[in-house]
Amino acid sequence: MRKASVAIVILAAGKASRMGEGGKHKLLAEFDGVPLVRRSALTALGADAASVIVVTGHRRSEIEAALDGLxxxxxxxxxxxxxxxxxxxxxxxxxxxxxxxxxxxxxxxxPGISTTHLDALISAFRNVDGKAVVRAVSRGKPGNPVILPRSLNHAVLRLKGDVGARDIIATSGLPVVDVDVGDAALLDVDTPDEVLAAGGALN
Structure with missing residues (x-):
C-alpha cells in the first residue's frame, strides 16, 4: 500500500519583531555554528518527506543565503x-x-525539533492513512509542528491575518493525533534572551 506523502513547509518569512530594534534576525542566530533557519531546514531534509518548502519574506536574501546549497x-x-x-x-x-x-x-x-520528532509525526500520519491532523504536544499541551491532511488545504487558503493552523484544527471535524515530543514542541525563540537561553549565539 502506498504510504501517505508529506511535504514540509517551513515558515521563515516573519519579521521577528520581538528581537528588538538591533536588527539581529533570530533565524540567523547560530546554534552549534549553524544559523537557526539552516538547522531547521537540515532537520526537515533529514526527515522522510517528499519535499521541503521554505516560505521567505522578511530579509529574504539573507535567509536564502543561509540556506545556500540545500x-x-x-x-x-x-x-x-x-x-x-x-x-x-x-x-x-x-x-x-x-x-x-x-x-x-x-x-x-x-531549535529543539529534531528529524526524529518529524519522522514520529510523519509515521503517525501514515498510520491513520493521512486522514487525521497530527500535532506535536508536550505533556498534553499542543505545540508545533503540525501535519494537516490535504482535505484541509482549502480551509488554509481562506485564512487571514496573524492566525496559524490552530483555528482550522479546532473546526476541522477531523480526528487529532497527538505525538509527545517533549519540551521541543513548545520551545521557540522570539527574543534575544530566548535565543541565548536555548544555546544560540547572536551575530
Whole structure:
C-alpha cells in the first residue's frame, strides 16, 4: 500500500519583531555554528518527506543565503507583514505542497525539533492513512509542528491575518493525533534572551 506523502513547509518569512530594534534576525542566530533557519531546514531534509518548502519574506536574501546549497523549494511571500496566514497560504499554494497527502507545518524558530520528532509525526500520519491532523504536544499541551491532511488545504487558503493552523484544527471535524515530543514542541525563540537561553549565539 502506498504510504501517505508529506511535504514540509517551513515558515521563515516573519519579521521577528520581538528581537528588538538591533536588527539581529533570530533565524540567523547560530546554534552549534549553524544559523537557526539552516538547522531547521537540515532537520526537515533529514526527515522522510517528499519535499521541503521554505516560505521567505522578511530579509529574504539573507535567509536564502543561509540556506545556500540545500535542496529546497523557495516561495517568497511579499505579503509577510500581514501575518502568518499569508505565509501558510504561500506555502500551501506551491506545487510541491499541492501534490502531497499532508503538509507538515514547521516554524523555523524551534531549535529543539529534531528529524526524529518529524519522522514520529510523519509515521503517525501514515498510520491513520493521512486522514487525521497530527500535532506535536508536550505533556498534553499542543505545540508545533503540525501535519494537516490535504482535505484541509482549502480551509488554509481562506485564512487571514496573524492566525496559524490552530483555528482550522479546532473546526476541522477531523480526528487529532497527538505525538509527545517533549519540551521541543513548545520551545521557540522570539527574543534575544530566548535565543541565548536555548544555546544560540547572536551575530
Amino acid at each position: 535542496t529546497l523549494t523557495f516561495i517568497d511571500n511579499p505579503d509577510y507583514a500581514s501575518g502568518m496566514a499569508s505565509s501558510l497560504i504561500a506555502g500551501f499554494s506551491s506545487m510541491d505542497a499541492d501534490s502531497a497527502d499532508g503538509i507538515l507545518v514547521m516554524l523555523a524558530d524551534m
